[in-house]
Amino acid sequence: MDYKIGLLGRVIVLGITIFLLAYTIFHESGVFAISLFIILAVAQVVFLIRYSESSFKKVRQFLDNIKQSNYSTVYPVKFDGTETDDLHIEFNAILAKLKEDQLEKEANYQYFRTVFQHLSIGLITFEADGSVQILNTAAKRMLNIEKLNHISEISKINKELHHAIQNLRTGGSELIKIAHPDGIMQLSVYAIELVLRDMKFKLVSLQNIQSELEEKEMEAWQNLIRVLTHEIMNSIAPISSLAATISGEIRHKIEQKGEIPVQDLEDYLMGISTIEKRSDGLINFVSDFRSLAHIPSPKFTAITIKDLFERVELLLHHQLETGQVTLKKRIIPQDLLLFADISLIEQVLINLTQNAIHAVEDTDVKSITLGGFIDENGKIIIEIEDTGKGIEEEALNKIFIPFFTTKKKGSGIGLSLSKQIMRRHKGNIQVRSTLGRGTVFKLIFNA
Numbered sequence: 001m002d003y004k005i006g007l008l009g010r011v012i013v014l015g016i017t018i019f020l021l022a023y024t025i026f027h028e029s030g031v032f033a034i035s036l037f038i039i040l041a042v043a044q045v046v047f048l049i050r051y052s053e054s055s056f057k058k059v060r061q062f063l064d065n066i067k068q069s070n071y072s073t074v075y076p077v078k079f080d081g082t083e084t085d086d087l088h089i090e091f092n093a094i095l096a097k098l099k100e101d102q103l104e105k106e107a108n109y110q111y112f113r114t115v116f117q118h119l120s121i122g123l124i125t126f127e128a129d130g131s132v133q134i135l136n137t138a139a140k141r142m143l144n145i146e147k148l149n150h151i152s153e154i155s156k157i158n159k160e161l162h163h164a165i166q167n168l169r170t171g172g173s174e175l176i177k178i179a180h181p182d183g184i185m186q187l188s189v190y191a192i193e194l195v196l197r198d199m200k201f202k203l204v205s206l207q208n209i210q211s212e213l214e215e216k217e218m219e220a221w222q223n224l225i226r227v228l229t230h231e232i233m234n235s236i237a238p239i240s241s242l243a244a245t246i247s248g249e250i251r252h253k254i255e256q257k258g259e260i261p262v263q264d265l266e267d268y269l270m271g272i273s274t275i276e277k278r279s280d281g282l283i284n285f286v287s288d289f290r291s292l293a294h295i296p297s298p299k300f301t302a303i304t305i306k307d308l309f310e311r312v313e314l315l316l317h318h319q320l321e322t323g324q325v326t327l328k329k330r331i332i333p334q335d336l337l338l339f340a341d342i343s344l345i346e347q348v349l350i351n352l353t354q355n356a357i358h359a360v361e362d363t364d365v366k367s368i369t370l371g372g373f374i375d376e377n378g379k380i381i382i383e384i385e386d387t388g389k390g391i392e393e394e395a396l397n398k399i400f401i402p403f404f405t406t407k408k409k410g411s412g413i414g415l416s417l418s419k420q421i422m423r424r425h426k427g428n429i430q431v432r433s434t435l436g437r438g439t440v441f442k443l444i445f446n447a
Contacts, residue, residue, distance in 0.1 A: 058087065062091050069102065074095075075087075075092055117136045119138055121205050122142045122205065124136075124151070125201055126201060126202055135148045142185060144157070164189050165204050168189065169191065170192050171191075172190070173190045189205070190205045191204050243275060298425055303340070306334060312350060315350060320368075325360055326367045328367065329371075330370070336372050351415070351417065351418050352441050353368065360386050368384070371383040383442050384440070400416055400419050400429075422444075427445045429441065
């Protein structure tokens with residue numbers, strides 16, 4: 001209301017001034033009087049314009065404060081009920097709310113930055129041009145550095161690590177071994193690509209899993225020693241006992257009679273034959289172990305999964321026909337191409353398909369399905385599904401352990417060998433099984 005009254009008053013005064021100016025001109029009151037009223041009229045116009053712009057200046061100043069994030073300005077309030085007073089009250093309320101939001105955002109930022117810095121996992125974020133945004137304390141400790149301005153500087157620490165960080169895409173991971181003053185570190189590198197406000201950047205996590213690997217390695221060695229000890233002792237003990245018995249018998253016969261009867265010789269020959277067979281079994285066991293420990297490096301070539309399945313079907317045709325097993329093939333798309341070591345992957349498929357043939361031996365529906373497709377993550381998947389009785393949960397957790405087997409006849413290295421071959425291909429092998437409803441083995445190849 002005060003603004004309207006002030007504006008109306010100035011308009012009235014200006015009108016009066018113009019009226020008096022016209023009156024003096026009409027009555028020819030003299031140059032001085034006319035000049036005076038002209039000056040007064042001009043002054044009134046200037047004051048009117050300034051007065052009308054005063055409110056806009058306050059609004060412009062208010063908007064400039066917001067633009068510059070300056071929320072500390074306080075507009076004077078007289079509590080006199082005028083429109084200017086009300087406007088100042090609204091300005092102060094808006095600035096106070098914006099200041100509160102700013103403080104809250106700053107507090108959240110500091111909170112997350114503190115959490116980020118105190119995580120035990122190393123974290124690095126950098127933009128598309130390589131400039132590093134954030135480097136937390138754990139990453140500094142792992143890389144043994146104080147600061148990192150550009151991601152390319154990591155190549156001075158470890159070229160493999162720099163290559164992995166640059167080339168990993170969302171969801172990708174890699175194990176990198178680096179030297180550190182505290183000893184060798186085995187880093188698990190994981191990357192995520194993000195877009196924030198049209199700006200691309202990458203978040204990389206580094207986790208030192210050296211201790212976990214050493215613990216698992218020790219556990220694996222203990223399991224291996226336990227298995228080797230068990231198998232070797234099972235073979236050596238009867239061989240040693242039988243050899244000692246035969247040796248004692250022969251020595252006793254020679255000391256008593258000086259010669260050995262033909263009937264006793266036959267018994268001794270049978271005992272020696274048993275020793276020979278048991279020794280061959282031990283040799284075969286060691287040979288199996290050696291094949292498990294020395295898998296050749298893959299020689300990658302391209303082959304369609306359709307051709308791969310047909311080769312496996314041809315190799316196992318006799319077993320499928322003898323067992324009256326139906327083999328189905330499902331490939332999407334039909335020309336799906338796999339880049340791998342053909343002979344090694346063929347060996348994996350033969351092992352898994354043979355296991356499936358054994359699994360359906362005592363079932364009414366004897367069916368095996370070989371499937372090939374690309375999953376939602378762009379990875380090539382090969383599945384071997386059977387209609388067998390399934391695998392018990394307790395055994396399911398052990399089937400990839402070397403020499404563990406649920407079959408009466410079997411070395412227990414087929415699945416272990418298959419898993420190692422898939423690891424050599426930077427892939428993985430998974431299994432799911434339901435008792436009475438069959439088993440599915442899944443080979444996962446990273447694209």
